[in-house]
Amino acid sequence: MSDDMPEPEVTKLTSTKRKWAAEGKFLTGRISRPETERLPPGQHLVKNWPVLDLGQQPEISRERWRLDVRGLVMHPITLNWQDFEDLPQSDSLSDIHCVTTWSRYDNHWKGVKTRDLLDLVLPKDEANAVMLTSYDGYTTNLPLSDFAADDALLVTNWEGQPLTEEHGGPVRLVVPHLYFWKSAKWLSRIEFLRDDRPGFWEKNGYHMRGDPWAEERYSDD
Numbered sequence: 001m002s003d004d005m006p007e008p009e010v011t012k013l014t015s016t017k018r019k020w021a022a023e024g025k026f027l028t029g030r031i032s033r034p035e036t037e038r039l040p041p042g043q044h045l046v047k048n049w050p051v052l053d054l055g056q057q058p059e060i061s062r063e064r065w066r067l068d069v070r071g072l073v074m075h076p077i078t079l080n081w082q083d084f085e086d087l088p089q090s091d092s093l094s095d096i097h098c099v100t101t102w103s104r105y106d107n108h109w110k111g112v113k114t115r116d117l118l119d120l121v122l123p124k125d126e127a128n129a130v131m132l133t134s135y136d137g138y139t140t141n142l143p144l145s146d147f148a149a150d151d152a153l154l155v156t157n158w159e160g161q162p163l164t165e166e167h168g169g170p171v172r173l174v175v176p177h178l179y180f181w182k183s184a185k186w187l188s189r190i191e192f193l194r195d196d197r198p199g200f201w202e203k204n205g206y207h208m209r210g211d212p213w214a215e216e217r218y219s220d221d
């Protein structure tokens with residue numbers, strides 16, 4: 001490198017990213033698995049896509065939809081549909097594992113990576129968890145490291161089509177490496193918290209983390 005080569009500017013964003021990398025902040029301890037271990041223990045495959053929720057499917061038009069991102073972040077923000085569409089869009093391919101024992105392979109998703117949202121709002125050092133709140137009143141919690149997984153997506157499309165209302169449109173979360181109850185439909189709010197605390201199912205006996213390969217279905221007590 002020549003001496004007159006300018007140093008890349010260290011913005012707040014790049015310095016934050018570097019710090020996360022140095023701390024291993026988003027390392028979840030996940031390892032890649034052989035194809036024979038693709039189906040987690042106690043699961044069976046389905047070809048259809050079942051609908052599961054609390055029984056109230058809110059009708060939220062794209063015009064009315066807002067995503068409120070708040071709590072322990074440098075830049076709290078409320079996004080409307082257009083703001084959300086203007087964020088970098090990504091594709092991903094992943095499997096669904098529901099705690100009720102069905103799994104569905106090879107879902108093509110499109111949406112915004114949670115990491116791209118994190119780059120926008122910049123979680124503070126003290127943030128360790130997120131609480132998601134949905135338009136039907138549902139809540140679910142995740143450690144920040146799980147929410148920030150490389151393949152976690154705020155999804156607007158499935159198999160090339162807008163996400164249907166019954167599956168959580170206009171926008172739902174998809175976190176492929178955890179049981180599907182963590183993937184909030186009709187997402188309305190993401191709150192960054194110091195400490196992980198239980199959401200709806202977690203208060204009702206489900207596991208705080210929900211790793212399908214460790215069969216973290218229910219809490220021990």
Ligand SMILES: Nc1nc2c(c(=O)[nH]1)N[C@H]1C(S)=C(S)[C@@H](COP(=O)(O)O)O[C@H]1N2
Nearest residue numbers: 050051052053054134138167181183184185
């Ligand atoms: N807002 C909201 N999100 C939710 C739920 C819910 O009741 N409300 N149920 C969860 C559960 S238990 C599952 S298994 C999946 C089901 O998603 P699907 O109906 O698209 O299969 O959504 C999860 N996200």
Ligand SMILES: [Mo]
Nearest residue numbers: 052098099181
């Ligand atoms: Mo579920």
